[in-house]
């Protein structure tokens with residue numbers, strides 16, 4: 001370095017410092033409390049993405065109802081109280097109903113719902129159509145409950161054939177959910193080893209890997225230009241391409257096949273419903289259901305509909321293995337209400353309040369999506385007295401609200417009775433008068449989960465019928481069952497486990 005270059009470097013450094021200071025002073029989010037970060041990278045180094053639920057939990061304890069965090073160049077807001085969560089999700093109307101730009105999701109999942117914002121052209125109409133397609137099952141075509149019931153019965157026969165030999169619980173639940181989803185989407189019954197179920201399972205996992213919102217790959221969302229440099233974040237770029245290939249091979253082919261054979265008078269599954277909507281839109285002014293939208297909604301159903309419920313079912317078996325008394329009291333409730341030959345149906349739900357309360361407690365304890373999906377302010381707005389500029393990403397810390405020690409005594413212990421009143425009746429979660437945080441397991445408001453009823457129905461039918469027929473016993477030493485030590489991989493799930501399913505007499 002020569003003497004002449006020194007003043008230039010000093011000038012550049014001063015300009016940079018002045019720019020940083022100016023940016024900091026101008027930032028309306030600066031007054032929100034939060035962990036201190038480093039210049040340019042913020043809190044990035046503190047983020048072990050697999051432990052994010054606990055990192056945010058500890059910060060929530062320290063910083064209170066609202067805090068800010070920064071990942072690379074972006075400052076984000078996290079709300080930690082149920083009241084502020086409801087403000088973001090429900091009370092502020094559409095203010096926070098955007099999603100941050102997820103360039104990775106756009107590349108993988110087309111015009112889906114989950115990663116799109118409420119103010120995007122066609123989004124609200126597509127969401128309405130997707131809900132209509134699910135409802136189509138309740139009223140017409142094949143009845144949703146029949147499908148779940150029939151798959152559960154086949155599963156019970158398969159488990160019985162194992163005659164108490166160890167079964168991989170992860171595989172069992174995953175197989176069940178893939179079969180239900182394949183039947184709902186395509187209107188035919190499949191077994192898990194059918195290539196259709198296998199491809200659904202593969203697509204689901206590939207999409208989740210490719211668009212994990214809390215990973216280094218999120219740099220691609222902030223700087224889509226990096227996609228052009230395929231040596232940067234090579235692994236993420238490879239995963240995105242791989243997910244695309246799998247989807248193109250399996251899903252596009254299925255859509256083309258169903259379009260070719262489409263018969264308006266014989267709608268088989270949700271795919272047929274979406275194709276019908278597409279046909280009805282022909283000639284209208286603003287059609288929204290093109291093939292890319294059908295692909296996006298189908299992927300929404302697969303990813304949203306399998307991985308989340310899978311985590312709840314695995315947690316249930318984990319709890320039964322860790323707490324045999326819990327399993328016994330749930331079985332006693334079932335035995336006291338029904339003959340062993342009775343196949344438990346949805347209409348039996350009111351007779352099994354303890355099981356229902358346990359399901360709510362399972363959802364609370366684990367909080368499948370600890371920060372829901374990221375939200376984005378679509379306009380300048382306000383939260384807890386702080387100005388929130390348009391385009392700020394806002395996370396709802398559902399894991400904290402579900403384990404807030406001032407709301408839940410012993411928050412890290414499973415206690416189904418939390419969701420029963422003094423007469424043994426179920427306390428409805430999310431009831432406005434209670435502000436119960438388990439109402440957040442599925443989000444709330446205009447971007448809430450569209451599959452809530454379907455998910456709850458499947459979980460209930462599966463657990464009730466399996467508990468009635470089998471006692472689940474551990475094989476060897478059980479892995480740690482404390483949710484604080486679970487790994488967050490997009491969603492929170494317990495470790496894999498094998499178990500013996502002993503047929504009850």
Ligand code: HEM
Pocket residue numbers: 089113114115116127300301304305306308309312368369372373374440441442443444446447448449450451452454455
């Ligand atoms: C236990 C099971 C499930 C849980 C815990 C769950 C949870 C969630 C959560 C937390 C959100 C985001 C809410 C927000 O960001 O505010 C969501 C969105 C969504 N879920 Fe689920 N879900 C489950 C099952 C399902 C099922 C079975 C389906 C489909 C059949 C589904 C489809 C969707 C879709 C499409 C969205 C995006 C909605 C939108 O942004 O417009 N989910 N879910």
